[in-house]
Amino acid sequence: MDKEFVRFLSKNTSLPDELLNIIVENTVIKNFKKGTLLLKEGDWATECYLILKGCIRSYIIKDGEEKTIEFYTEEQSVSPPSFGKKIPSDIYLECIEDTIVSSGTPEYEAEMFEKYPELESACRIMTEEMATSYQSSFTDYKLFSAEERYLKLQKERPELIQRVPQYQLASYLGIQPESLSRIRKRITKK
Numbered sequence: 509m510d511k512e513f514v515r516f517l518s519k520n521t522s523l524p525d526e527l528l529n530i531i532v533e534n535t536v537i538k539n540f541k542k543g544t545l546l547l548k549e550g551d552w553a554t555e556c557y558l559i560l561k562g563c564i565r566s567y568i569i570k571d572g573e574e575k576t577i578e579f580y581t582e583e584q585s586v587s588p589p590s591f592g593k594k595i596p597s598d599i600y601l602e603c604i605e606d607t608i609v610s611s612g613t614p615e616y617e618a619e620m621f622e623k624y625p626e627l628e629s630a631c632r633i634m635t636e637e638m639a640t641s642y643q644s645s646f647t648d649y650k651l652f653s654a655e656e657r658y659l660k661l662q663k664e665r666p667e668l669i670q671r672v673p674q675y676q677l678a679s680y681l682g683i684q685p686e687s688l689s690r691i692r693k694r695i696t697k698k
Contacts, residue, residue, distance in 0.1 A: 523630055531627065534620070536611045540603045547601040553588035555611050562607025563671055566599050567679070576679040578645075579604075579668055585638065592617075604672065654683045655691050662695075 523531075537560070540546065547553055549569065557564070557580075564586055566577045577599065580586045590597045592614035621628035648660060658681055662669060669677065678688040 523626060527624055527627065530624070531620070534616075536616075538609050538611050540607045540609070542603055542606050544603045544607075545600060546603065547588055547597050547599065549598055549600055550596045552594060553591040553597050555613055556585065556587040556591050556617075557609040557611055558585045559583065560608045560610060562603060562605045562609075564607060564609075565602050565604050565672075565676060567602070568599055574676075574679060576676050579665075579672060579676075579680065581665075581667065581671075585634070604676070649682065654681055654687060655694070657681050658688070658691050659695070 540562070546555070546557070546564065559580055559582055561582060564580045566580070566586070566588070567574050568577065569575070586601065586609075588597055588599060588601065617631075621631075648657060652660065661677075661681070672680075674688060675685045678685040681688065683691075
């Protein structure tokens with residue numbers, strides 16, 4: 509997994525090889541089985557993750573029903589909104605596949621940023637890119653119909669359609685599973 513982690517860092521930052529090696533040597537790699545809950549509503553988010561292999565779903569429970577917020581796959585970071593804030597989480601994080609992550613804590617991040625300011629700068633840039641992506645996703649959700657959202661997902665993240673249970677995918681799109689089935693049938697007929 510070290511190679512995957514270095515590849516991700518090299519692709520997304522311009523850090524010197526020496527610093528990349530230090531980061532890899534100090535990185536905690538964790539393996540989780542499918543179905544593992546990494547975070548529950550009400551718990552404190554003490555870790556953030558970079559997914560090296562697998563898929564994590566974030567969701568909330570509203571009126572007894574799970575509402576999927578996001579799916580995170582390889583080379584995506586998962587930083588719960590309450591991470592490092594010592595406040596209860598309002599989301600759940602669940603591995604929907606066997607998952608391997610690089611794990612970090614607020615203390616570890618602070619220590620590394622203090623020692624290596626260029627790492628903090630690189631992480632800030634990656635965070636800004638991630639925020640831009642989420643803003644675009646939020647805008648699409650507000651402006652697009654369910655079918656348009658599905659078509660965009662099919663174009664931009666086709667692997668999710670194969671990897672994620674239909675009811676979770678429907679929840680992510682903001683529709684019922686039956687509606688997703690109808691959308692798929694309409695698209696297939698075109």
